[in-house]
Amino acid sequence: GEDVEQSLFLSVREGDSSVINCTYTDSSSTYLYWYKQEPGAGLQLLTYIFSNMDMKQDQRLTVLLNKKDKHLSLRIADTQTGDSAIYFCAAFGSARQLTFGSGTQLTVLP
């Protein structure tokens, strides 16, 4: 089955950019997603990208996809304390289901 991997922790200073990285193994993955989970809450869909795209921008969020390397990143510009959360990468692959990474805990320091 597909594996999706992310680093577990990232700390940044308020106002800096955050970059969260993700790798996946199934080259057939057609859709790639970023979700945000705040403490005690469900997963909120932030953005997604189709595999035929290499970049998508949505306000402060920029998603980059390197399909050759099976690498996805999420850049958050001007990171705020409210961005502190766990960010999950997910891939929709040949198994026709979403496979999630382990999540990256983003901590924004004042």
Place this chain on the structure above:
Amino acid sequence: DTAVSQTPKYLVTQMGNDKSIKCEQNLGHDTMYWYKQDSKKFLKIMFSYNNKELIINETVPNRFSPKSPDKAHLNLHINSLELGDSAVYFCASSPPSYEQYFGPGTRLTVT
């Protein structure tokens, strides 16, 4: 106007009991899911259900069973609860374009 809702939000019960978690979506989606999130925040799909087609993750014990009375609901029944079932359970739904919308979760604690 909640999109995906779950009840209860918290569930504390003893080993051996049988319990249910309810899920409802008002998005008109055809596919619904149940996920389990463990204490390390790892998310694992348990079931997906689409137009009466149930896809089961083979690692899910048969003590867990989803039941869908209609397209907007997918409930999760758990028999003979065990300590290891303690987790947060999320319901989700998706349109044909595959992005999934999650409920707020149900924190199950088995004592």
